Amino acid sequence: MKAAVDRQGANGQKTVVKGLSFSGVTEDGNCVEVDVADGKIIRIRPLHFDRSYDRKPWTIEARGKTFTASTKSLIPPFTLAYKNRVRSPNRVMFPLKRVDWDPKGERNPQNRGISKYERISWDEATDLIAAEIRRVVSTYGPTAILLQADGHGESKVVHAAHGCAHRLLSLLGGYTYQARNPDSWEGWYWGAKHVWGCEPVGKGRYQSNIIPDIAENTGMLVFAGCDPETTPWGWGGQTVSQLCYWFKELGIKQIYICPDVNYGTAVHADKWIPILPGTDAALYLAIAYQWITEGTYDKEYVDSHVVGFEEFGAYVVGQEDGVPKTPKWAQEKTGVPSRIIKALARAWAAVPTTTVHANGGNMARGPYATENMRMEVCLLGMQGLGKPGRTMWSTIEWGLFGNGWHPRWAFGGSVPVPRHLLYPDTIHANRGYAPGLDGHTQLITKSLVHRAINEATVDNPISWYGTTWCREVTDDQFVKYEYPRKGCSEVHMIWTDTPALLTCWNDSNYTAKAYQNPKIEFMIAQHPWIENDCQFADIILPSATKFELDDIGIDNFTAEFGTLFYDAKCVEPQGESKSDYEVVCAVAEKLGLLEEYTGGKSVEDWIKLGFDTSGVDHLVSWEEFREKGHFVVPNDPNWHKHAVALRAFADDPECNRLSTPTGKLEFYSQRLAQHFPGDEERPPIPKWIERGPSHDERISGDRAKLFPYLVVSNHPRWRVHSQHDDMQWLREIGTCKIVGPDGYGYQPAWIHPVDAEKHGIAQGDVIKVYNERGAVLFGAYVTERIMPGVIYVDHGARWDPIVTGELDRGGAVNTITPRNTTSKNAAGMVTGAFLVGIERANLDELRQRYPEPFERPYHQACGLAYERMLA
């Protein structure tokens, strides 16, 4: 399968090396070889790293066995099937205007998310947009424009999927910035950071060389709310899967604690411990109780490495509140039998144990998720965090923030596996990225966009703590932010290249109302596919996919090798689509700012600059890079000389301080005590919060009488968040879609047979999942893979409204997630572990009552199709 064979193929065939991760930031991953002939993508296949370069894979030896890294990329199914996405019937083909939006007359904001679209020319579209930008800026000032430009998507550099409008709006004097909260790991960011620092994201920093350490020393791996067979896929492929199989060979026990038999549990678990969603803190408190009462924690380590253990212990054993956090106590909260909790506590204390996380899961994304993650770090501390075999393994985003271009974030080399020689960087060529707050005059955290628009005014602003920006340091969590900020405008225009709040963020039925708010005079979306928030825009502009343009890219995520590649065009743009960069160029031209916007550089100039500043230009010439189309970064021959993460801290905490104020593990956080006195939702020591002013989502509460089921909503198996929902080959998989009796591909909702029987629900039935915030239809997947009392739904299915803001057919479960943030002073979002009711849906009745949504053009294999939006 060496290149030579295919490169010389018939029909003018060429092979292009591309990254096909879906992180959407500068860093790409999942490198592939794309065979192209006759202007058509023939195939997408793993990159064989040795196709053009002599590269030897790294190996790890432990317990008499050897793990050899793959010589090909271990790509996930949505990367393999990406042809589907490029030629999706849901592509936006032309600029579109909402039929009842008239900038000179009635704007009909109330019809956003309802009314249809008509085709207009690029010229007309950019005229309208330029005129609206001028009008809004001159009427209200530049901060009246909200730019939604963050999150995931195709990873591109010059033609960045997100944020190309950032530089244009900056030229106009600024804008309002939507700050992306750490949506996949809120509990780490708002919770664990207060115990162990781990700046800036709260997890993932302490990873250097821990895989060889686990292989050598760990006896048990605890996967809590973690699916290593799902979340890592969109970043670095499936190396983690290989490692889990190897760890089994080494005899390392793998314990899964989660409500569902997630895809890791399905194949790797030695023991599955089902737990009610979001109750992990209770389980962990009972483990701490067991260790304290049996004396099985590392007292010496705690004495020298921990502050606040006394307060913590007093709470655990019940001295503080009269409630000992016994296994029996925890059984009621968690649904885990007390004897299993005791057995787990003993097993954990008996052998070096490491916890494993992969983002997602409700443990870190539910109400009061801070407490779950703080508790986990406390348990790790009680067993000697950083000692051999005792750490936290983050299975995702290796090499992220690896570029060193910002001193606060650079920890790219801190990967758990043998590291690459260097981590290339294309940030200087990136035309999209909006790094932090620099240059922004006003911000709204993404988790509060709906409240900001629906509730806040200049006279009555809303406030919260922390920018919530996912790469912000902990100190910022004590800074109060306001919207509207003094001297700034309320938002009157929205520009989104991130149209996925509906299916990925919190209480998005309320977001629908925000988009319909008459305050919003104009909304523009640029996106390759007409989905989710696009359906509210007054003008939709068609973006091109990364197969339709020339770019440069890096893969730092992949464990085996790093790659810098010339992300070359394979096929012509679909319809009249332009790259995201070119879209903004077209608007800039109408504003007379094209030259300033482009810096006078062509795309090819930017690509060359990307190469020149990548950091590998001394290892390969531009000419060789262009000829081969990519460069495979060798591995660091001295990788094993780098210290294992946290080992130095474990050995000598005085000289190797953590980034907490005391430099130690803060079981008691003086900072939280000082800044948020009396905060019972995130007190100075981690606690079990049954309910509070922000949330009442436990089965013990009155709401549970109306809505008796808890939802576990994981990161999707067959999508990366909102991406890939239209891929026909994935939709054929039984756990991806369930075709209802009406022929519609419904998002599966897993339900235990016992619960299904109670409601007369059979496999394949369409069911309604509901609470006060609305209702969503799903296809019933009746299975033993979910514990009774819990409904499992992957988020990210495309929103397909029956009644906008009330009832969705597409399976966008986030439309009914809680509105309030993680807790009062933690502005994360809550997207799992919340209460719902379920019932069998009456499709005939729905169809009679709402004929239009059921008659929209629909693609049998791909689902929602572009034509449905046309007038």
Next chain:
Amino acid sequence: MKAMIIDITKCNGCYACQIACKDEHVANDWTPIAKPQPDTGQFWMKTKDIVRGQVPRVKVAYMHHICQHCDEAPCLKACKMGAIYKREDGTVIIDPVKCSGHKLCIDACPYGVIYYNNDLQIAQKCTWCAHLLDKGWKEPRCVDSCPTGALQFGEEEDLKDLIARAEMLLPEANVGPRIYYIGLPKRFVAGGVYDPEEDECVEDATVSLKDAAGKEVATAKTDGFGDFWFDGLGVGVYSMRVEKSGYVPIEIIDISTEQDINIGDLELSKSAQ
């Protein structure tokens, strides 16, 4: 002669093999080896989830159904048009030009892996990507895309160690399949043992399993969670005895393995002293 290994114990269920097959064969014409596969609906390499057991003792196995490239291929014999032939490397091919859509091969195949293309009016199935092998590829797309090594392909001779511990599907059909399976899911009986009085899991209890004839087929010790697993069982009726010194032994009869079974959490009471 080529052979393929499918190791179910190494399959993580990512469906890359199923997808890669579609990527190769949908909308690509590899005549004379194969004409395009329809956009959806055919699965020349089909992955299937098998959910085993009941809460909280549940596993998932991923089965793979693919043309077995039989040495005594019934499809080849059934075809009246002489459209099906076996290559020297063992690959069975339906000639997409000669095939006239009689569907006799579909009825003849004991494995149910031949599909009918309504638009082209021909029968279609896995070709082991012979068009690529002929260009120098070492393995078909499904194998190249497999991240865990669950799929392997090569000369039968080179794979002989794996073949030695593999099984075939439907050996009774006696058609000489060239796909070798490792770890085909059988049946399991699992459960847990605990002491209700102490509220503790019972470790190191001995669990012995007998078949319908009363013959002991396996024994196991419970682990720290009180759990025991018997995997690799046949379909049948079993009985079980759980014992540990200091406890009253318990017997369970009529355990049917029509499906994988979590027998539940068993109470062990202390024996009177």
